Amino acid sequence: MKIAGFDIRCASVPMPPHRTASGVVAVSPLVLLSVRTDAGITGHSITFTYTPAALKPTAELMKNIEPLAAGQPLAPAAVSDALHARFKMLGAQGLVGMALAGIDMALWDAFARAQGLPLVQLLGGQPRPVRAYGGIGYDGVEGSARAAEDWARRGLLGIKAKIGYPTLAEDIAVIRAMRAAAGPHMQLMVDYNQSLSPTEAGQRLQALDAEGLAWIEEPVAAHDFPAFARLAAQTRTPLQAGENWWVRWTSAMRWTPACAAT
Template sequence: MKITRIHARPVMVPLKRPPRAASGEIPEAPLVLIDLETDAGVVGCAYVFTFTRAMLAPTVGCLHALGDMIRGDALVPLEIEAKIRTRLTLLDTPGLVGIALAGIDMAAWDAHAKAQELPLVCALGGQIKPVRAYNSCGLWIDAPERVADDVEGLLAEGDFQALKVRIGRPDFAEDLDAVRRVKARIGDAVCLMSDFNQSLSMNEAILRGRALDDEGLYWIEEPIRHDNYTGCAKIASEVKTPIQIGENLLSPQEMQKAIAAQAADYYMPDVQRIGGVTGWLRAAALAHVHGLDMSSHLFPEISSHLLAVTPTCHWLEYMDWADAILAEPIRIESGHAVIPDRPGCGIAWDEDAVRQYLIE
């Protein structure tokens, strides 16, 4: 089976609860939909998230350029990934090029699993099983008195037992007020994660972290710039609440650097940042060797399969950002992601919706 084309389409997808974090707002989801086509008629599907509309066209260009490198190659995901990385040794693969490479890798693994008529998790040697999830679709930065208004709705969407609240307001008293209001509404039986979205200085992070230590938070995520591993390690040593990082790790090699620095208690790679399925599997091996709990960031459709084969599987971050263009969005039942029992990762496009949101 040989690759004939990479077809990439940019869309702007409406969001049910537009994100508003300390690092900025995202009114709509800019996604690039990827179809990896083969001469056997098998098509691998994946999508990537470009953060801003302005990056849609450059990402599409990167995907088509990388696709030209592998046209005619056999559908062997590990060989495809190695070839592209070798060809890009001097340029390297951070930023949009890395995202495009990860998107192709995800689509290649989807096609690989479809060719075997297996769900991705099974093609990777695992089995379908529930994956514990938390709802990350709400509790954004807002006036503290309004933050908790949607708690019941968020929990009810999949009988969730865990939520994430965003913090990082200029006035920490408002952060504390928001956390306490949410905790009062959910009680002790529901886990509450928190995320500063890289908004603090190291000293401020230590001060706020210590103040939050008695608030019953499950973790504190990305208090400072993501690649300041020494600073993260200092915070982790000074704050009792576990520190979570990892969504911005650009490779398994970067994850190894963070682990060596003892930068965090928990890690949550993002499949499009860490290098697609191939990069994820290497990162999961690192987490396993070091005995570190590993969660996911975004992309629940494919991350559920990957967490199911991750030895130190921790939490799946549930986000519904792609639901509007998916034929069958991932389901959450009893607080767990339900991995679909169909070939590939389960992604198929709702073509009517794609046409509606397509950017020409």
């Protein structure tokens, strides 16, 4: 089976302003990629480009990469190796990395569809569905509690809230207010959006262990694997990461902490 070509669309989906510890998100800029094969199977991916400024450039990069993939066998790992080799001098990070990741996801989706298996099973894993949950922005104690109550009223059994307030006490106040508003059976998750230093994360996460959270998402920079490993060893609550990995990190591209002293 060979890759026939790409169909690419840009979508700017308006959303209510969603505050995070890293800024306000008011629109969801998405590149929708479909990779066609000569066997009639199509794989899809959605790439969230964070800012509308990156939407068209990411889509155009994918379009410009299409001739490098078209006509190749549908072998996602081999195509990924070839594309990364091709971009070695420019560097497969930033928007290039994002475009390559979107293509990679669509190729794997097509490959799984061709095998008739969910991708997680094809990769040797087991499906572990996550409970549907409502999102809560960086909305303070009262705003987060109101949103939690609203999701509970709408029948959801899980919520995930942005935290990363100036102090740990504020993080805990928001979590407890949501718990009080949504009831004891609501599954609570929190997301730091990479806003803590490893030292600060170590202190806050140990305190959050007592709050009964289902997971704590991205407490530190997404690619600081040593910090994640240390935090995971110190914390009972599961840590969540992966949403912002769009670069394949090899031994030649080791993460270097920005704040080596911390």
